[in-house]
Amino acid sequence: MKKILIVDDDPIFQKTMTAKLELLAYSIVSAFDGEEGLTKAQQEKPDLILLDIKMPKLDGLSMLKKLQSNKDGQTQIPVLITSNLSSTENISEGVSLGIRGYIIKSNETLDTIVKEVETILNSNIR
Amino acid sequence: MTLVLTTILLFFAVGGIATSLYLVFKNYKAKKILVQREQDVSRRMYELAILKELGDRIGYSLDVQQIIDIIINSLHQFIDYSAVSYMLLGPEKLIFKIHLERSVHQRFVNDIKDRMLGSLSALLDREFNKKDVKDIISGAIIIEELDDPVRSFFNIPLVIDEKVVGVLTVADTKTGLYKEEEMTILYKIIQQASKAVTSLQSVVRTEQAKVNAMVESMADGVVMTDTDYRIMVINPSARGIIGLPKKEGITIFDFIDNLEGKFDIRGKLEESVKLNKAFKSEEVLIRDKFYKIFVFPVNTNVLEESDEKNIVGAVVIFHDVTAERSIEQIREQFTSMIVHELRTPLSGINKISELLRGGQQSLEKKDFDEYIKMISTDSTSMLELVNDILDIAKLEAGKFDVKKEPTDIKNVVENRVDFFKTSASDAKLTLGVIYDAELPALVPLDQAALKQVLNNLISNAIKFTEPNGSVDILVIHHKLGIKIGDELARLASKTSIPLPEEKFTDTPESVVVAVSDTGTGINSSEIKELFSKFKQLNNTSENETKGTGLGLAIAKGIVEEHGGSIGVVSEIGVGSVFFFMIPLQ
Numbered sequence A: 001m002k003k004i005l006i007v008d009d010d011p012i013f014q015k016t017m018t019a020k021l022e023l024l025a026y027s028i029v030s031a032f033d034g035e036e037g038l039t040k041a042q043q044e045k046p047d048l049i050l051l052d053i054k055m056p057k058l059d060g061l062s063m064l065k066k067l068q069s070n071k072d073g074q075t076q077i078p079v080l081i082t083s084n085l086s087s088t089e090n091i092s093e094g095v096s097l098g099i100r101g102y103i104i105k106s107n108e109t110l111d112t113i114v115k116e117v118e119t120i121l122n123s124n125i126r
Numbered sequence B: 001m002t003l004v005l006t007t008i009l010l011f012f013a014v015g016g017i018a019t020s021l022y023l024v025f026k027n028y029k030a031k032k033i034l035v036q037r038e039q040d041v042s043r044r045m046y047e048l049a050i051l052k053e054l055g056d057r058i059g060y061s062l063d064v065q066q067i068i069d070i071i072i073n074s075l076h077q078f079i080d081y082s083a084v085s086y087m088l089l090g091p092e093k094l095i096f097k098i099h100l101e102r103s104v105h106q107r108f109v110n111d112i113k114d115r116m117l118g119s120l121s122a123l124l125d126r127e128f129n130k131k132d133v134k135d136i137i138s139g140a141i142i143i144e145e146l147d148d149p150v151r152s153f154f155n156i157p158l159v160i161d162e163k164v165v166g167v168l169t170v171a172d173t174k175t176g177l178y179k180e181e182e183m184t185i186l187y188k189i190i191q192q193a194s195k196a197v198t199s200l201q202s203v204v205r206t207e208q209a210k211v212n213a214m215v216e217s218m219a220d221g222v223v224m225t226d227t228d229y230r231i232m233v234i235n236p237s238a239r240g241i242i243g244l245p246k247k248e249g250i251t252i253f254d255f256i257d258n259l260e261g262k263f264d265i266r267g268k269l270e271e272s273v274k275l276n277k278a279f280k281s282e283e284v285l286i287r288d289k290f291y292k293i294f295v296f297p298v299n300t301n302v303l304e305e306s307d308e309k310n311i312v313g314a315v316v317i318f319h320d321v322t323a324e325r326s327i328e329q330i331r332e333q334f335t336s337m338i339v340h341e342l343r344t345p346l347s348g349i350n351k352i353s354e355l356l357r358g359g360q361q362s363l364e365k366k367d368f369d370e371y372i373k374m375i376s377t378d379s380t381s382m383l384e385l386v387n388d389i390l391d392i393a394k395l396e397a398g399k400f401d402v403k404k405e406p407t408d409i410k411n412v413v414e415n416r417v418d419f420f421k422t423s424a425s426d427a428k429l430t431l432g433v434i435y436d437a438e439l440p441a442l443v444p445l446d447q448a449a450l451k452q453v454l455n456n457l458i459s460n461a462i463k464f465t466e467p468n469g470s471v472d473i474l475v476i477h478h479k480l481g482i483k484i485g486d487e488l489a490r491l492a493s494k495t496s497i498p499l500p501e502e503k504f505t506d507t508p509e510s511v512v513v514a515v516s517d518t519g520t521g522i523n524s525s526e527i528k529e530l531f532s533k534f535k536q537l538n539n540t541s542e543n544e545t546k547g548t549g550l551g552l553a554i555a556k557g558i559v560e561e562h563g564g565s566i567g568v569v570s571e572i573g574v575g576s577v578f579f580f581m582i583p584l585q
Helices: A009-022 A034-044 A060-071 A088-096 A110-123 B002-058 B065-077 B106-124 B181-219 B238-243 B252-259 B263-276 B322-358 B367-398 B411-427 B447-463 B482-492 B551-561
Strands: A001-006 A027-032 A048-053 A080-081 A101-104 B083-089 B094-100 B134-138 B153-159 B163-172 B221-226 B230-234 B279-286 B289-299 B311-320 B405-407 B430-435 B443-445 B472-477 B509-518 B565-571 B573-585
Touching: A001 A009, A009 A027, A009 B367, A027 A034, A027 B238, A027 B411, A034 A048, A048 A060, A048 A110, A048 B238, A048 B263, A048 B565, A060 A080, A060 B311, A080 A110, A080 B322, A088 A101, A101 B367, A110 B322, B065 B083, B065 B094, B065 B163, B065 B181, B083 B106, B094 B106, B094 B565, B106 B134, B106 B153, B106 B163, B106 B221, B153 B181, B163 B181, B221 B238, B238 B252, B252 B263, B263 B279, B263 B289, B289 B322, B289 B565, B322 B367, B367 B551, B405 B411, B411 B430, B411 B443, B411 B447, B411 B509, B430 B573, B443 B447, B443 B573, B447 B472, B447 B509, B447 B551, B447 B573, B472 B482, B551 B565, B551 B573
Parallel strands: A001 A027, A001 A048, A048 A080, A080 A101, B094 B134, B430 B472
Antiparallel strands: B083 B094, B083 B163, B153 B163, B221 B230, B221 B311, B279 B289, B289 B311, B405 B443, B472 B509, B509 B573, B565 B573
């Protein structure tokens, strides 16, 4: 069973995304800010991270930078950014950090987000 | 008998001849007078014509030398001379210009020069030396063989603004020229020219003073240079902008140094002067501020008909655009904040409905309840946001109607305190209110609007106070000139932080409402922007809460529509007091 970490401060997104993914037999872990996200990513070692950008304590991109600097050579966990912000700076910074995708939450339905998730997970099969 | 007859005839003859001679003579004189008169009139008209032409040609020229040149170029039309010359006080030397109508000997020229030097020395009571003179000779050539000396000579002093600036001379090899009457035309011309120049100079001085005053006080930095890039004018603003030292002689190099390569001032000045081009820069950062820099050439040609442009220098203007820039940035941030605050709840509701419609899961009641609660919360917060934005827009447009009616303010406050009792106890806070015994029965206010203000202040107080703290509301009747501290004492209560006396010294008779909390307090750096609708948004601040932050801006708008004012005092770790006053008149 694949494990997915959802890092997002929006309780509605957490609840609805979790409900949807659990229906599809994924195991879900939640974090509500960047610091919690960093800890849980390191502890739980998920197969995919759904990462929001604008969060209290530590924002998504900073958390990603820290996560990658801590890994040192180990394979990176694939990351799908799910944000409401669409600035080009965020996108290009994300790309330079090796994210697998950048989604604008409010433009997508749960189904389309799930499709994106499955594409990434399937392309990762070793 | 014939003798008597002859004598009588002779007598008559003589008489007749005498009479006719007399008559003829008289006629002749009359004719001469007539001719003279005619000559005088035509001379006068001629003088007038010359004066008018000269007047037109002098026109806008204020260069004294230019004016004298124009004059001497026209003189030969009605005065005969071998040479005409002038000697003027120049900036460094005396300028001696002589125009030869006919060839003469060098000594002729020297003689004139000496005489003029002498006369100028006498007029100005100064010793002048031959070495101090710059010579300009034009016209016919010097011929050494011609030996004739100066035999006629006439000299007129040139006076501008009651000061002697030079002398003008006509001279000839012939004798007997230049009688006084004939010279009247010359006097008149010189007089007219002097008057014209004097009054023009006065006009120029006045206008110059006006321009100087304007430039000195301009907020924009202004620098003017001549064609050699010498700084002619630099106003205090420019000094401040570039950070120039206080010394007197500022040069272009001081500019180049202080600009640190951010703007090629020398290059742009050169372009401007040489190519007669105006230039406008993009935003340039100088010492932490942004400026748009303009460079213009300056030319003296006032008359637009002439193509000749006489460029005498250039002007550089530094225009501060920092404020405009930051307003743009803040506006952008504000807009993206609003978009985010609307997108998030909307997409949340969307996803909830997607789940519920999917029908794939069997919903437990508790999940269902939670979803409904989320929908409710999100849609409420969106409604509030839309209302806030509308209120702000109305306040800005002056269309926020505050209908003041005599109201029992106690009722209004009680109503709000009741409303918030549950949230306060949920947050483990005490919520209390104290009313001044001397409160007026009725206060002119808009009940709904005031409830909005109280909503905002009380909900903020609850939000930002930790459990086991307290929120206290005080409603005071304030009288003009009485210290607010004394009035609070009357209530046997105090606010977490004392109210600032200076904010109340000029406050007329009014009702003051203070919402005091023992919360976390507000940073002094944030207090400035608290009531502004555009706040600097901090992504990772500890105090980040959802919401647009428009509530306080709206509260301020409402209170001010009532003719009152709003304020806050705060201390980190102690608490905050938001207060507003509604005038009773």
